[in-house]
Amino acid sequence: MKLLKLIVLGASGPYPGSDDLPSILVVYGRNTLLLDAGEGVQHRIKKSGYSVAKVRIVLISHLHGDHVLGLLPLLQSRSLGGCRDKIYIIGPPGIREFIEDNLRILKFEPLYDIIINEVLSQELVIDNVRIYSFPVKHVLPTLAYVVNIDSIKLTYVTDTRPLSVFPDAAARPDVLIHDSTFAFDMKDKAEEYGHSTSVDAAEAARNLGAKLLLLYHISPRYKERSQLLYEARRFFSNAYIAEQYMKVVIIKRSARL
Numbered sequence: 553m554k555l556l557k558l559i560v561l562g563a564s565g566p567y568p569g570s571d572d573l574p575s576i577l578v579v580y581g582r583n584t585l586l587l588d589a590g591e592g593v594q595h596r597i598k599k600s601g602y603s604v605a606k607v608r609i610v611l612i613s614h615l616h617g618d619h620v621l622g623l624l625p626l627l628q629s630r631s632l633g634g635c636r637d638k639i640y641i642i643g644p645p646g647i648r649e650f651i652e653d654n655l656r657i658l659k660f661e662p663l664y665d666i667i668i669n670e671v672l673s674q675e676l677v678i679d680n681v682r683i684y685s686f687p688v689k690h691v692l693p694t695l696a697y698v699v700n701i702d703s704i705k706l707t708y709v710t711d712t713r714p715l716s717v718f719p720d721a722a723a724r725p726d727v728l729i730h731d732s733t734f735a736f737d738m739k740d741k742a743e744e745y746g747h748s749t750s751v752d753a754a755e756a757a758r759n760l761g762a763k764l765l766l767l768y769h770i771s772p773r774y775k776e777r778s779q780l781l782y783e784a785r786r787f788f789s790n791a792y793i794a795e796q797y798m799k800v801v802i803i804k805r806s807a808r809l
């Protein structure tokens with residue numbers, strides 16, 4: 553039996569003083585993988601009952617603060633805690649400079665190796681995790697990721713205009729996590745800011761043949777998020793709002809001969 557857990561650590565678009573910035577923890581075996589690292593992510597990992605020392609892989613979608621400013625404190629805590637296990641950080645061009653310049657300015661030498669990969673459209677394999685990245689359409693270079701662990705597939709598409717074409721690798725995910733910053737009546741704002749609506753997210757889920765859709769990166773203007781959910785479900789019934797600390801457990805039976 554294959555089992556994977558997703559824990560939503562944050563799912564809102566940015567707002568001042570937010571404690572709900574985008575990050576998702578993927579728990580596989582004894583290790584974890586982090587999709588984006590918004591400010592305060594290390595505290596939310598701890599609150600979820602997990603350790604920063606077990607974060608093995610970090611995938612950064614782009615270099616907007618709401619996706620990356622939690623990374624340095626996480627790296628520092630990992631070292632202060634005595635962790636010596638290497639960490640893999642994958643992101644768009646610029647992620648290396650962001651990490652290396654900050655380490656140098658802070659005179660911070662971690663106890664462990666940091667392996668940084670700057671990617672565009674690429675496939676990487678780390679242990680039993682196969683990762684495929686591809687560019688999306690935001691206001692600065694941004695990547696989506698497909699994560700395959702055992703036979704479970706996650707497709708992570710945030711901070712983007714709706715895509716008319718997806719690479720084959722992204723198709724038929726067990727879970728699609730998709731930008732849903734605005735409701736449909738604010739589609740002009742979505743276009744202006746390089747984001748998607750709940751309807752765009754649902755259409756992506758349908759086009760990709762996703763099994764489950766999580767509406768993600770929701771604008772803090774929506775105190776009541778049911779409008780986004782109802783809109784999405786008109787096009788894709790198995791849609792849910794990604795709420796902070798929500799857990800999704802994916803279980804697959806092993807193939808029998």
Ligand SMILES: [Zn+2]
Pocket residue numbers: 565566574616618619711769
């Ligand atoms: Zn964002």
Ligand SMILES: [Zn+2]
Pocket residue numbers: 614616690711
């Ligand atoms: Zn952004």
